[in-house]
Amino acid sequence: MSFAFGIGIGTQNSQGEWLEVFYQQPVLKPDAALVQCARETLGYKGGNQACAANQADLNALAEALRATDHKDQAKLAELAAKSTRPVVVTLLESDETASSTPEVYLKLHLISHRLAKPHGLKLDGIFGLLPNLAWTNEGAIDLSELADRQLQARLEGRSLEVKSVDKFPQMTDYVVPAGVRIADTARVRLGAYVGEGTTVMHEGFINFNAGTEGTSMIEGRISAGVMIGKGSDLGGGCSTMGTLSGGGNIIISVGENCLLGANAGIGIPLGDRCTVEAGLYITAGSKVALLDDSNQLVDTVKARDLAGKPDLLFRRNSQTGAVECKTNKSAIELNEELHANN
Numbered sequence: 645m646s647f648a649f650g651i652g653i654g655t656q657n658s659q660g661e662w663l664e665v666f667y668q669q670p671v672l673k674p675d676a677a678l679v680q681c682a683r684e685t686l687g688y689k690g691g692n693q694a695c696a697a698n699q700a701d702l703n704a705l706a707e708a709l710r711a712t713d714h715k716d717q718a719k720l721a722e723l724a725a726k727s728t729r730p731v732v733v734t735l736l737e738s739d740e741t742a743s744s745t746p747e748v749y750l751k752l753h754l755i756s757h758r759l760a761k762p763h764g765l766k767l768d769g770i771f772g773l774l775p776n777l778a779w780t781n782e783g784a785i786d787l788s789e790l791a792d793r794q795l796q797a798r799l800e801g802r803s804l805e806v807k808s809v810d811k812f813p814q815m816t817d818y819v820v821p822a823g824v825r826i827a828d829t830a831r832v833r834l835g836a837y838v839g840e841g842t843t844v845m846h847e848g849f850i851n852f853n854a855g856t857e858g859t860s861m862i863e864g865r866i867s868a869g870v871m872i873g874k875g876s877d878l879g880g881g882c883s884t885m886g887t888l889s890g891g892g893n894i895i896i897s898v899g900e901n902c903l904l905g906a907n908a909g910i911g912i913p914l915g916d917r918c919t920v921e922a923g924l925y926i927t928a929g930s931k932v933a934l935l936d937d938s939n940q941l942v943d944t945v946k947a948r949d950l951a952g953k954p955d956l957l958f959r960r961n962s963q964t965g966a967v968e969c970k971t972n973k974s975a976i977e978l979n980e981e982l983h984a985n986n
């Protein structure tokens with residue numbers, strides 16, 4: 645069985661290089677009939693390939709698809725045949741290291757469409773295949789062509805707004821998964837996995853290959869590679885440590901029904917029903933005093949030894965400055981009112 649399929653409408657620079665691709669209906673594990681249509685009409689010979697497709701190719705693909713169960717893909721191919729923008733049909737036989745920009749975009753779409761989970765796809769080497777672009781109100785523009793496009797827009801009485809300069813676009817320009825609220829759409833990158841019932845407030849941020857399993861209130865940063873369990877909240881300005889730059893090699897995650905307080909941070913994975921006091925940053929090597937119910941010292945351990953353990957409350961003793969850990973008796977209940985609008 646093949647790994648992925650997508651008909652994409654994209655943008656190329658004046659050299660004909662792909663800048664970005666929009667896949668409205670990416671498919672994970674396409675069936676044999678879908679792949680066979682691509683073989684017959686696009687000259688797809690197997691393996692991982694991004695096939696540039698012209699109008700005739702796409703009309704032939706649409707016709708072949710109409711004879712299968714893939715009516716929605718047939719419709720998409722038919723519409724793509726009329727596109728004034730370049731079209732690519734990307735077929736991935738297996739989840740290998742990507743070798744083209746359209747392949748990377750297909751993988752990022754699979755995650756944001758919730759067809760694949762963060763850490764579920766091979767994403768090594770993607771930075772080299774994602775060009776750094778100006779994301780504007782007129783679409784993606786190669787940075788070497790930006791100054792001319794700005795001048796052209798002015799001469800024609802328009803202004804070109806550059807919303808960001810980045811390798812990743814904002815997710816919502818590609819897909820808005822069901823059941824989410826995102827107050828500031830620039831804060832969620834394509835490749836984020838935003839679970840149903842998640843609210844991302846203005847201060848919240850979700851990187852690619854990271855996200856939330858389900859209902860969550862996100863007012864802090866979810867770094868690349870970090871996954872937040874159902875029912876967990878990230879307080880204002882809090883931080884989850886990423887592994888991309890000097891964050892070590894422990895993959896950070898947050899279990900279910902946890903609370904990271906405002907301005908708190910974690911450099912270890914948390915188990916279920918854990919709370920981190922507002923303002924406390926727990927790094928993996930932090931020495932932590934384990935306290936019993938009557939606040940007596942039981943042991944001193946490194947925070948990494950507590951990684952993934954459930955029902956813990958971390959706080960910094962306001963009198964001694966020591967980082968302390970107690971049993972979390974009052975696991976934070978999700979604020980029903982805050983989540984009612986999901």
Ligand SMILES: CC(C)(COP(=O)(O)OP(=O)(O)OC[C@H]1O[C@@H](n2cnc3c(N)ncnc32)[C@H](O)[C@@H]1OP(=O)(O)O)[C@@H](O)C(=O)NCCC(=O)NCCS
Binds near residue numbers: 880959
């Ligand atoms: C850590 C936290 C959960 C503790 O809250 P709590 O469980 O309600 O605890 P309380 O404040 O009732 O304190 C219980 C006891 O511990 C003591 N205590 C609490 N924090 C302490 C600290 N950092 N150092 C020393 N003692 C502390 C209290 O003084 C109190 O002592 P007492 O039994 O003698 O009265 C809370 O302070 C916190 O940081 N919540 C995060 C909220 C947040 O940021 N939400 C996101 C908003 S965007």
